[in-house]
Amino acid sequence: MLPAPRLIVKALDRDVPLPSGKEAFVAALHRTLGRCKRPIALHEPEFAGNEWVYLKDCLDSTFVSSIGKYVDQFEAMLVAYTGARHAVAVVNGTAALQIAVRLAGVKPGDEVLVPALSFVATANAVAHCGAFPHFIDSSDATLGLDPRALSDYLARIAEVSSAGLRNVQTGRRIAAIIPMHTFGHPVELDALQDVAGRFDLPVVEDAAESLGSFYQGRHTGTFGTLGVLSFNGNKIVTTGGGGAILTDDAELARHAKHLTTTAKRPDRRDFFHDEIAWNYRMPNLNAALGCAQLERLTDMLGRKRLVAERYRESFASVPGVAFIAEPSNSRSNYWLNAVRLATPDSVARDALLSTANDAGYQCRPPWTLLHKLPMYVDSPRSSLPVAEALEASLINLPSTAALARQPA
């Protein structure tokens, strides 16, 4: 569940015509989702499989905490589904990203390239490593990091030194790139990997929103040195709270497990911990829920595609509003459906949001661009024209798989 604004739902009074743009917008929601009898949430979890069975089994076993079969099983299922060689289940996506950034070699005082258009966790995970987020512009085609803009920008502001890539403006080392697959839509991973290779930067994929999204047939989160997933309550699959670190590197996977489980040496009987570490393990109880959820992922993805297809059709006739379709070369999970205004205008966007929410459809604006938040206003950044335009024009739409049932 999102920590969403409380909706004040009013019955849509058909005797009071809405301004034409708003009316067409809400009509498209009607066509897609049916008339609201009660508020339709942006995204809700769905428990229609073995969730009860596995939770009860977990409780009956008494293994609800740091030991138990479900954590191993959940990790194995993630490996099987994503194609990553290793998966390490942890307590949430932010924790996963913090550990992944650290394992990518980021040190305190480094800078890490992140999209300005992202949830705050992408930048916070960098800060939790003692490093500085450095904000980069987005692509119109994917809503995520723009590899060409990034390449041009790095050519201007960075130089290769003996200590690695150096930001000539701040004097700090640039140590990694974190692309984020916005609303589930993959970034141009081929081009991004190419830029990363040319500047010798590791990629840590923030795939928190993109479980079930593939780029050229390969799962997001498996292209970088490490990738991370989230299973928060608002995600396509939930463990209550949870996340995972993906990697093909056996040593990084071992280290990720070690760092997230207090670095206790398994080869010793006593309490011997060999580095400063975290208690970031996913409890077995939460993993039990995740196993049941993953069993139904393919089914949920199919229904989410149906919802997306309906939105695409419904919004085709709405003037000044375009549905965000999956990028080329990609198959998106359509985690959160979105439309954008042809003309960026945050006032018009907010008017549409108010109308839709008043009609019972929970819609939301994108995140405030990260460089506008008080703690990151002084962070280094490129020019951000596309991210600024997207911020003023994107609207997320209700996207739960269950909405695929025929509208009333």
Added chain:
Amino acid sequence: MLPAPRLIVKALDRDVPLPSGKEAFVAALHRTLGRCKRPIALHEPEFAGNEWVYLKDCLDSTFVSSIGKYVDQFEAMLVAYTGARHAVAVVNGTAALQIAVRLAGVKPGDEVLVPALSFVATANAVAHCGAFPHFIDSSDATLGLDPRALSDYLARIAEVSSAGLRNVQTGRRIAAIIPMHTFGHPVELDALQDVAGRFDLPVVEDAAESLGSFYQGRHTGTFGTLGVLSFNGNKIVTTGGGGAILTDDAELARHAKHLTTTAKRPDRRDFFHDEIAWNYRMPNLNAALGCAQLERLTDMLGRKRLVAERYRESFASVPGVAFIAEPSNSRSNYWLNAVRLATPDSVARDALLSTANDAGYQCRPPWTLLHKLPMYVDSPRSSLPVAEALEASLINLPSTAALARQPA
């Protein structure tokens, strides 16, 4: 569940007499717990109340994640039980301690006084704030920080400066004290508060092990500026993984909630976060389990006291071994029962541990003293004679409340 050594259980062969000390030790375990038919764990959770009812209700509601009634209810139950004015439920005890240390005013580069005899999380939480643990000796009477030794030590190595208490040996500010209530036994809180007051240091109580333990009738974790609890699977009450921050200060409680929930401004509809923060909230699913567990806390405490009383009687006749009873002025939860050897001797201790574990009773040594772990070997510390002696002489015994049933 503890990440415990795998036990290799052998049937106790009565035809092969044990060396007399070991035999008397195992005989005392027999008298207390009965003959082992299968291994008896150090500590196991017990789900005999409304655990399944609440978990099922939580799942049926679909509110398993960051929103839901059980988090509020769990916090209210903690407030009612402990007498703290505010409780903030978080993802585990380490996270709780990290945020509490930060809210106590500890800054990067500061030193924080912690017991050398503690679980590694006590020091890690300090390190996660960018600060340095400074290790202090224990008291024979409580197993926790010795207020008198601490006072004498600070008088020697610290001086009051305009920036606060300064360690004259390292030049760093000493910013807080973290007492830990070992195995559930309260430290001498009156004397410790007195030392803290004289040196103008805030106290953050690590009450991870002491839910249900009282000092002079007042619950542990409510004496310091902040206190923290843990609900890991090995604790008296479990949420799978979980912790809580306790405080009487409304502003600290508000800030603790804010910092553990991504610092999103509740007064704004958009995504506006106003400081670097964490995703440390306790999922509603885990809180549901916690509510059911707390309902049975008083019952479990009663049975744990019975187990402790039996141990006391059983070990009274074992030469060279003394049962650890609750300190004066205190009522302990007897989370983990313990005995100590009259003569500190880690070789003898390990021999007893092997014998007991081979007989099916899961016993364990105390933690390796924190200044002996690789990441903390260079940390500042006082002399640690009592902690060293305790490390070489303590043995923890199986302590689950269910062991109070009459032995077979």
